[in-house]
């Protein structure tokens with residue numbers, strides 16, 4: 174009979190976001206936690222007996238419950254706490270390996286007192302597309318993978334409720350997206366001086382972040398329009414901007430089966446879903462400008 178070698182199991186990539194509120198100042202911990210347990214697991218492989226198996230589902234629930242009940246001080250502290258729990262609470266489990274990736278968020282500076290807007294550090298890519306037909310230029314600048322999040326000031330309600338609608342209305346949700354934007358400059362004629370491309374890019378990026386952070390959001394569509402409008406209004410050299418915004422859904426982890434209350438009030442723990450995701454896209458134009466940026470943003 175073939176021999177069973179090293180084996181381990183658990184739930185991989187639990188995407189946990191914890192938001193701690195210190196008045197209007199919010200703090201976030203954003204982790205990707207993978208659990209791998211090992212021990213006396215021969216029988217499940219060899220005979221199919223699940224007697225010794227703590228479900229991977231339970232390991233997932235433990236991650237979210239611990240984040241809520243004990244908090245996340247550091248990835249190391251959180252991992253130690255989880256590993257100790259699995260090894261000491263389950264007789265057949267003799268080893269635990271917890272792998273954690275932590276995502277770094279920086280604050281978006283806003284003029285108001287609230288501090289609940291964040292941008293993922295060092296994520297984005299700047300893009301440019303230059304076309305020339307021998308007489309006219311078209312310069313489309315942009316950025317992609319700029320990940321931003323508001324931990325409050327976002328609601329979503331009043332939408333259509335058809336037979337298949339199950340989404341609950343909410344007055345306080347996380348709004349997070351990955352900004353993909355391209356904007357077309359008015360400049361097209363060699364006879365006119367070129368804009369300062371770096372200055373223009375910096376301004377557009379600041380306007381996208383500023384409008385995202387400062388808009389009290391009733392939908393991602395409304396936030397998109399606010400972001401595009403600000404770029405066009407503050408950048409006279411920009412005619413048109415196209416935005417593609419995936420809605421990076423964060424759902425409150427349901428900890429009620431374990432008797433743990435988890436609401437947005439403080440210390441809320443969210444499950445960050447990666448797919449499927451809402452995809453909100455639109456062009457915002459200067460009044461009188463022509464819509465020329467192609468709809469398909471991926472064809473750079």
Ligand SMILES: O=c1[nH]c(=O)c2[nH]c(=O)[nH]c2[nH]1
Nearest residue numbers: 329340391392393394420451
């Ligand atoms: O901002 C949103 N816009 C939607 O169109 C939508 N649809 C949905 O399920 N959630 C959201 N959120």
